[in-house]
Amino acid sequence: MSDDITERQLAELGWREEFFTQLTSDEWGRSVVARVVAEHRAHLEVVTAAGTERLSRPLWTRDDPTTVGDWVLIDRETRLLQRFLTRRSLFQRKAPGTARDAQLIAANVDTLFIVTSCNHDFNVARIERYLVLAAEANVTPVLVVTKVDEAEDPQAFRTAAEAIRAELPVCMLNALEAREADRLGRWCGFGETVALVGSSGVGKSTIVNSLLDRSIQRTSGIREDDSKGRHTTSARSMNRLAMGGWLIDTPGMREIQLFDAAEGVAKVFVEIADLARECKFSDCSHRSEPGCAVRRAIEEGLIDEGRLERYMKLEREQTYNSETLAERRSREKRFQKRVNVAVRSKRIKR
Ligand SMILES: Nc1nc2c(ncn2[C@@H]2O[C@H](COP(=O)(O)OP(=O)(O)OP(=O)(O)O)[C@@H](O)[C@H]2O)c(=O)[nH]1
Numbered sequence: 001m002s003d004d005i006t007e008r009q010l011a012e013l014g015w016r017e018e019f020f021t022q023l024t025s026d027e028w029g030r031s032v033v034a035r036v037v038a039e040h041r042a043h044l045e046v047v048t049a050a051g052t053e054r055l056s057r058p059l060w061t062r063d064d065p066t067t068v069g070d071w072v073l074i075d076r077e078t079r080l081l082q083r084f085l086t087r088r089s090l091f092q093r094k095a096p097g098t099a100r101d102a103q104l105i106a107a108n109v110d111t112l113f114i115v116t117s118c119n120h121d122f123n124v125a126r127i128e129r130y131l132v133l134a135a136e137a138n139v140t141p142v143l144v145v146t147k148v149d150e151a152e153d154p155q156a157f158r159t160a161a162e163a164i165r166a167e168l169p170v171c172m173l174n175a176l177e178a179r180e181a182d183r184l185g186r187w188c189g190f191g192e193t194v195a196l197v198g199s200s201g202v203g204k205s206t207i208v209n210s211l212l213d214r215s216i217q218r219t220s221g222i223r224e225d226d227s228k229g230r231h232t233t234s235a236r237s238m239n240r241l242a243m244g245g246w247l248i249d250t251p252g253m254r255e256i257q258l259f260d261a262a263e264g265v266a267k268v269f270v271e272i273a274d275l276a277r278e279c280k281f282s283d284c285s286h287r288s289e290p291g292c293a294v295r296r297a298i299e300e301g302l303i304d305e306g307r308l309e310r311y312m313k314l315e316r317e318q319t320y321n322s323e324t325l326a327e328r329r330s331r332e333k334r335f336q337k338r339v340n341v342a343v344r345s346k347r348i349k350r
């Protein structure tokens with residue numbers, strides 16, 4: 001089978017014209033372009049024109065890891081992974097148990113389906129949090145609201161959903177009807193890559209089941225011999241959709257948290273972020289400081305108090321999540337000093 005991937009095959013895998021600019025003609029000659037579809041401890045699974053291939057993970061990926069959805073170059077002769085291309089988009093999260101290290105979740109996703117339901121799960125703060133995540137990752141968000149069949153007044157949910165942000169597409173559906181997932185087709189076609197987020201029980205698996213290409217799905221488990229000679233089946237994190245696109249569903253994707261999302265917060269709350277720059281003090285808390293442009297806008301009824309609260313909560317959270325270990329130690333030290341002062345003043349008073 002030939003290694004040479006046609007432009008059509010590339011486009012089908014989600015390739016974009018802009019990636020061509022990252023390659024030299026020499027690299028085109030020497031290497032094969034592939035997309036990472038699964039990651040394992042010691043190896044990666046990639047898709048090329050010839051099909052799926054297993055690559056061992058080179059040492060450099062310890063410092064500069066690849067992730068599912070990445071475009072990589074493989075040496076034609078040695079079959080070694082050479083490098084990955086600069087990503088169009090990237091989801092990452094804080095690695096558990098470390099102060100700051102990022103763990104990559106998915107790369108080169110085009111659309112993020114933010115899934116919620118017509119019930120108590122529908123929550124503007126939660127949706128905004130996901131919008132920040134999408135903005136930070138550089139992915140287009142689409143709001144999917146399931147369980148329309150269970151709501152007494154689905155129109156009320158639609159109105160609330162459409163009020164969140166003018167340009168945010170909203171899809172209301174009964175996920176139990178497989179055909180209704182066709183409405184997500186615009187984002188799931190040829191060459192498109194999607195991912196889903198949302199709380200437990202909102203219907204993500206149900207939607208995924210309707211979107212996946214069953215004919216491929218059944219055979220996508222790769223049989224491998226493990227060390228004991230048994231056959232094991234490993235699931236891929238990037239799978240084909242019936243409408244021609246791809247779904248990235250890595251374990252961390254569905255419950256991803258905000259991490260280092262200053263830009264995302266500023267994009268989603270652009271009207272507040274713009275005002276905050278006009279405050280007299282650069283570290284204004286927008287509570288009681290003089291010359292606060294945000295408070296003035298609240299008093300004039302230009303922005304909503306609830307939205308400001310949600311903005312400040314996300315700001316605090318993202319600052320906390322993205323501070324370095326040194327910053328955290330210094331914050332803890334400052335806090336300890338403050339506690340000592342309080343303890344001392346209490347002693348003096350007594
Ligand atoms: N009536 C109704 N039930 C739905 C709808 N979508 C999902 N469900 C049901 O809700 C339950 C949860 O759906 P899942 O698809 O498992 O939800 P999930 O988001 O994948 O949940 P986790 O796997 O926990 O993250 C299942 O019993 C579904 O059948 C819908 O639109 N209408």
Ligand SMILES: [Zn+2]
Nearest residue numbers: 279284286292
């Ligand atoms: Zn202010």
